[in-house]
Amino acid sequence: MRRYGKNPDEDDVRVRPNPKGNRPRSSNRPKHEDAAEGMVLTVDRGRLTVLVGDREVTAVKARELGRKSAVVGDRVAVVGDLSGAKDTLARVVRVEERSSALRRTADDTDPFERVVVANADQLAVVTALADPEPRPRLIDRCLVAAYDAGLDPLLVLTKSDLASPEPLLETYGMLDLAYVVTRKEDLEAGEIDAIRDRLSGRVTAFVGHSGVGKTTLVNSLVERQRLTGVVNAVTGRGRHTTVSALALPLPDDAGWVIDTPGVRSFGLAHIDPSRVIHAFPDLEPGTAGCPRACSHDEPDCALDAWVAEGHAEPARLDSLRRLLSTRDRKEGD
Numbered sequence: 620m621r622r623y624g625k626n627p628d629e630d631d632v633r634v635r636p637n638p639k640g641n642r643p644r645s646s647n648r649p650k651h652e653d654a655a656e657g658m659v660l661t662v663d664r665g666r667l668t669v670l671v672g673d674r675e676v677t678a679v680k681a682r683e684l685g686r687k688s689a690v691v692g693d694r695v696a697v698v699g700d701l702s703g704a705k706d707t708l709a710r711v712v713r714v715e716e717r718s719s720a721l722r723r724t725a726d727d728t729d730p731f732e733r734v735v736v737a738n739a740d741q742l743a744v745v746t747a748l749a750d751p752e753p754r755p756r757l758i759d760r761c762l763v764a765a766y767d768a769g770l771d772p773l774l775v776l777t778k779s780d781l782a783s784p785e786p787l788l789e790t791y792g793m794l795d796l797a798y799v800v801t802r803k804e805d806l807e808a809g810e811i812d813a814i815r816d817r818l819s820g821r822v823t824a825f826v827g828h829s830g831v832g833k834t835t836l837v838n839s840l841v842e843r844q845r846l847t848g849v850v851n852a853v854t855g856r857g858r859h860t861t862v863s864a865l866a867l868p869l870p871d872d873a874g875w876v877i878d879t880p881g882v883r884s885f886g887l888a889h890i891d892p893s894r895v896i897h898a899f900p901d902l903e904p905g906t907a908g909c910p911r912a913c914s915h916d917e918p919d920c921a922l923d924a925w926v927a928e929g930h931a932e933p934a935r936l937d938s939l940r941r942l943l944s945t946r947d948r949k950e951g952d
């Protein structure tokens with residue numbers, strides 16, 4: 620379900636006027652009825668890796684797509700050389716409608732708001748219980764992004780050998796959030812049932828601050844043999860700081876994990892402030908007494924009195940307010 624307005628990069632290809640008038644574009648344009656369907660696994664400097672059947676095909680965007688982007692998770696139609704052989708290049712001629720779009724706001728590494736993952740249905744917010752310390756406000760930002768994109772959030776609490784999950788679960792447990800607790804020792808011993816159950820049959824985008832153990836986690840989950848090319852290129856030792864996310868299959872066709880590059884921030888400038896409250900379901904009932912179109916960051920906001928009456932933790936209101944006031948900043952402090 621798309622709960623958000625149309626985004627410029629999802630607009631249909633604009634048909635430009637034809638100044639010479641000699642080639643009606645629409646009737647001459649091939650319909651690509653013979654195109655194969657594929658899924659975008661990663662994008663690297665304009666080259667897309669598309670899974671077509673069981674082949675990884677390298678492709679570029681066809682000119683007719685114009686400014687429309689194809690991102691990881693997109694279902695696309697491809698034509699041309701689909702052999703997947705070295706040095707072959709196919710063309711993506713169509714991007715199918717997305718069931719969801721996870722966006723990130725422009726920041727100093729990237730001046731444009733972008734869709735980073737298409738068609739995911741779950742957002743795994745990976746947080747270490749220690750080293751680095753959990754950052755609740757970053758979690759809140761990720762939750763806002765998840766709700767906005769229509770993804771179910773999943774809290775993944777790593778490094779449970781270093782600290783107890785209880786303090787965090789006290790806060791987030793109230794929100795009826797799905798969560799799993801992991802530690803490296805178990806992951807490396809193949810004890811991954813709890814998290815696999817959560818991922819099974821779903822397309823899950825993983826986000827997390829650098830160092831939280833996301834790579835350790837993803838490596839224990841995915842089937843490394845199957846997509847050797849792209850996996851080695853992107854997760855191997857030579858991993859360059861790729862701007863793209865990477866889709867990796869779970870064994871037994873049990874779903875997809877979409878690894879995203881270390882999220883240091885989760886800017887939310889693209890999200891309507893009135894929607895931020897939905898990521899705070901513990902506070903939402905308290906807005907019943909708010910003035911119309913309350914920003915929840917103004918003197919008349921009913922939340923202060925409601926929280927003071929003990930209906931929710933003051934720290935949660937503080938978190939909401941900070942998020943609202945720093946919404947267009949990149950830090951997820």
Ligand SMILES: Nc1nc2c(ncn2[C@@H]2O[C@H](COP(=O)(O)OP(=O)(O)OP(=O)(O)O)[C@@H](O)[C@H]2O)c(=O)[nH]1
Nearest residue numbers: 777778779801802803829830831832833834835881
């Ligand atoms: N104690 C402990 N350390 C862990 C655990 N999981 C991962 N680590 C360590 O934490 C460090 C970071 O782990 P990575 O998996 O590389 O983390 P990442 O989130 O992918 O980090 P970036 O690659 O920087 O994005 C490594 O030294 C891991 O060995 C855990 O459960 N417990």
Ligand SMILES: [Zn+2]
Nearest residue numbers: 909913915920
């Ligand atoms: Zn309010």
